[in-house]
Amino acid sequence: MPRAWTLAARPQGMPTPADFAIVDLPAAPLADGEVRVANRWLSVDPYMRGRMNDVKSYVPPFVLGEPMTGGAVGEVVESRDGALVVGDMVQHMLGWRDEATGPAAAFTKLPALDVPPQSFLGQLGMPGMTGYFGLLEVAQAKAGDTVFVSAAAGAVGSTVVQVAKAKGMTVIGSAGGAEKAAWVRSLGADAVIDYKAGPVVKALAAAAPKGIDVYFDNVGGDHLDAALASARPNARFAICGMIDVYNDAKPTELKYLARLIGNRVRMQGFIVSDYMDRAAEFYRDMGALLAAGKLRAEETIHDGLDATPDAFMGLFSGGNTGKMLVRL
């Protein structure tokens, strides 16, 4: 019988196992136009934390007691629609479950690129598009710029590091702990800050003595403040995430915010879904980088549907290098 994870309670601060409950899904026959997909890979992403709160946002909150949703890749095992046949690999948003059923239009056949299917949840999926368009469009980063990216060992950040290097930029990444820092450096970063080793503001000033032109923010808090302190004139900040505050109601404290003014800094929040109509361009450019051997991906894999909450919670305790995935 198919099973799915539901949100049992809205987390107070950091999520705990008691906030999640697994339920059986009714096994129903397909209607005309529907397909059944056996999920092979589930994505867990930091933005999901926001959906666990009962507040209006750009994605609606999860409903208590109902199956949660999220990115997934699976294989069509039954089809009553001409657009998809058994054996097709598809990506879709009915994650947090082992089997997904719905209208064929809710499932997108994977592009024909010679990469593992789970890439479409990472570097070639939402996290990759986030890094790509955030860096190149939102922050208007260009060759010669000095780019600072936080959570550089994560799915989004590691894409930013590699795209920036491929496009001729100088890159400073931050990551937590020596092992992750070493991995970020192996991706080509010119300097890496281990944020667990000391204040980010000092480390960034040392790593970028002439300042930064671009900041790609996945973290907020002390990283954002350090970026403000090191911002060069006309610096552009792409504000992608603030993992620092997702689990924490305390305000962000910024000592260097007023530097926005004198340095004409631009901070721009963005959502990757605004760029979905440019997916073809993304696949073309990232595909070329992949083919040229300029992109490496790392995955942190949890096995089995039962491990999904652990994988999710690991996002907030530094548990992943690269993309965090659940393999079914």
Added chain:
Amino acid sequence: MPRAWTLAARPQGMPTPADFAIVDLPAAPLADGEVRVANRWLSVDPYMRGRMNDVKSYVPPFVLGEPMTGGAVGEVVESRDGALVVGDMVQHMLGWRDEATGPAAAFTKLPALDVPPQSFLGQLGMPGMTGYFGLLEVAQAKAGDTVFVSAAAGAVGSTVVQVAKAKGMTVIGSAGGAEKAAWVRSLGADAVIDYKAGPVVKALAAAAPKGIDVYFDNVGGDHLDAALASARPNARFAICGMIDVYNDAKPTELKYLARLIGNRVRMQGFIVSDYMDRAAEFYRDMGALLAAGKLRAEETIHDGLDATPDAFMGLFSGGNTGKMLVRL
């Protein structure tokens, strides 16, 4: 004998009278190409507080013990240059003193507009240009937008209120106290928040139930946080000043900063001097508004050079409605 104010000590937090000292200036004959100007009006502006700290910024710090500088309007009383003749009214940056001497190129003859000369330190000067270009260029405000402006009773804010109304926008201003609030409303603001009467975040949510498209920030802190809480999708914030932190080393606390992301908010710091090459356009458009009776100016005037530090310190204690000036 001419006199000038010097910075005697770098203020710790809020400036005090002991931070200033008045000195006699040597009376020297003019060299070829120089003019002597009797100052009639001196400007005091919040940005000057930044120059009193010994930190690198977009304007260099004041040097301890040397005459301070700032906007001024005066009359040429002696000239050894063909470009200016005795009786010409000029604007220049040798303020904080009663007499200014220097090369003629350092003094600009006032444009021929039928307004009082001190207007060129206010609505037709740096504060007016700041409001005008900050609203229309930096924030890209347009007819139909809902605009929130802090310090709306100040020299910059009162310009923003009136230009926004003249261009067909809905305007919410904030000011401290019932009297200033009433004045801002008399300028045409659709709603006014008295920030001394309660939390700004609640008052703004009530005044703009559908949210704001533009925020013109003169204050930072709780006003900026309220604007973040009320930001509509694709809102633009022009970050002009943060008077909240000029005298205070404590960090800015923002509870709603992460709303930048979901609402794709753009925060853009700016400096009015970047728009100096568009002064002609500014005079033309503002001149037309003035002629149409769509702009009102208020002034808070202190008399005599000795009162200059008091006028300056008053900027930080809510001492001014409209432009703060010293009349000599």
